[in-house]
Amino acid sequence: MSNKKTFTMGGIHPDKHKITAEKPIEDAGLPEIVYIPVKQHIGSPAKILVAKGDKVRVGTLLADADGIVSADVHSSVSGEVLKVEEIEGEFGYLEQMITIKVEGDEWEASIDRSPDIIREINASPEEIIAKIREAGIVGMGGAGYPTPVKTTIPAGKKVDCLIVNGIECEPYLTADDRLMVEKAEQIIIGAKILNKALGIQNAVIAVDENKPAAIEALRNITRSYVGVNVQVMKTKYPQGAEKQLIEAVTGREVPSGKLPADVGCIVQNVGTVNAVYEAVQKNKPLFERVVTVSGDAAETPSNFLVRIGTPASFLINKVHGSPDKIGKIIFGGPMMGTSAVNINAPITKLSSGILLFKDDISFKPEETVCIRCGKCVEACPVGLMPFAIAAQVRDGDYHEMKKLHVLDCIECGSCAYICPARIPLLDYCKLGKYELKKSK
């Protein structure tokens, strides 16, 4: 019996397929054209500040946060704005995007491009939050919740624990893993910066035990930093989900409909923490991120440092994924990600991976009837009854769906993965959540 921590309820153990874990982060280079969406976060879309024909540089503010729950959007390349209009996004629906033609690679003068690591934290807590806001940082794990909002603790609540989420429990994805190996010190300084902003002393970096290189890299450096600890976790999916991770690390359960701050915790993804370091110490807005491009239809899968707005097709060419072999392209991880319709859709602040699969494994087996085995109930980390939810969603009974707490579903996909009848339970739960929210 291992004494490593994990969450108590449900969970599954999918095959890891971390084939890119040993691949260092490569610079993806510059595409010819980038499409930068103005909504890459939860909340209202940012207000566009540029117009057709404007010249921009790397780091130029393109769109300003509109309201509190919103985030700034910066240019990831230098060049000329070709158009500001609605373009097809990853699902084919139109999204407001700024199209920029790349010309050279000129950065804003205020960005510190030297490779030196700045260890001294001079900014005051208010300055830190202001800088995070100006850099347009959002939760890069996938939720896209603006980080400054998360870091500002509402009056009356007390936070005593910062958890840096380095779990990356999705199969295939290794972007966070590589970031921890290569930028361990930056992440630890980023955690100290967030500690200062939150007014607390301790931070825990939670890493799954299947990432020995990341654990070693972080442990080597935490020795010289007081208050930052590496917590090795027992591997189980979906450990990287916010509420599950809090329960695993601290034993505190976040009640339904409450936020982590209600139990005194703040969780930040390692990518976000690295972006915080770069924003506060290097004055660099969030305009690039690490993306894993993998899957069995990718000939040379790897991890790339990608400018936001780069079309996915550019990265697919990089890994020599030939279009005729690819049956399915997934944006995100294989468990929670969605199958994309448009291969020219851009990388956003939230894209952690692009997965390419061959035809033969792309198709779902035919759905059969529920045999009431209860495996989905066992697997659900939230304690829901996915089979019952699916039945109510089929009938469109919003009242019953609500009674079954479909809104507490974290969309991890454990139920659909485990179902022997191959019922797309996750699809049902997502549809139920969407329709219930819409019906209000």
Add this chain to the structure above:
Amino acid sequence: MSALIISNVLILAGIALIAAVVLYVVSQKFKVEENPKIAEIEALLPGVNCGACGKAGCHAFAEACAKSSAEEFKNLFCTAGGQEVMNKVAARLGYVAAAREPTVAVLKCNGTCQNAPDKVIYTGMKSCRMAARISVGRSGCPNGCLRFGDCVRACPFGAISLDETTGIPVVDENKCTSCGACVRTCPRGLYEIRPKGKNGVRVYVACSNTQKGALARKNCKAACIACLKCTKICPEIRVENNLSYIPPTVSAEEFGKRLAEACPTGAIAYTGEKTSTEVKNEQ
């Protein structure tokens, strides 16, 4: 032994008798007097509880009719039953039913498998509401028909069926009662309740795409491209959001054929005699 059986039977029979008397007395004392008209009216109604009249069901509608005055009755209308049923109800009550033009549901999309071919393979749940949430749909049109037939399952009268060759639903105007179940079900909001028109002649824009012309045409050959040609024939026609809308007040007999022939993409549907282009295509 037999004494035991006899006593048991007697005791049970006694209990049954007492219970029967109590139940009879109670049922007489607490009897709910319902207007006998309600049951009679309800028998005249279609009995599908579609809710198109705005009431909770056919019984509630019958109640409202029975209670109403001659004036109030004019505001009540059984959409599913239509004029025929309303005349019968009116005769029973001794009122006059309001005359309403018969209506029918029309599909404002002509994104058939031929006009808007599949661009991606969809392997998810065969349901429009699921497909609409996951992505733009197989054809790539963000406003078009998803061709999975949620409306077919929703129609309480079996008036809608999926055409095998075109893939899009077809409304049988003889069965359609314009109850509006399809209007509420379609995740893309493609159905509209429109007047049936004289001799079933209608004209409407069979497209809901609000994208700009070139973009709309990329996905569907029969998309409205907002070229404004129809507005020149009939000034009542409005074009908003890159989409033309023919108000039901436009006379189909007067303008229908001209409009359908003028539309360069064939987005205007005309149910009267065949247009010259249609005749040409058939030949």
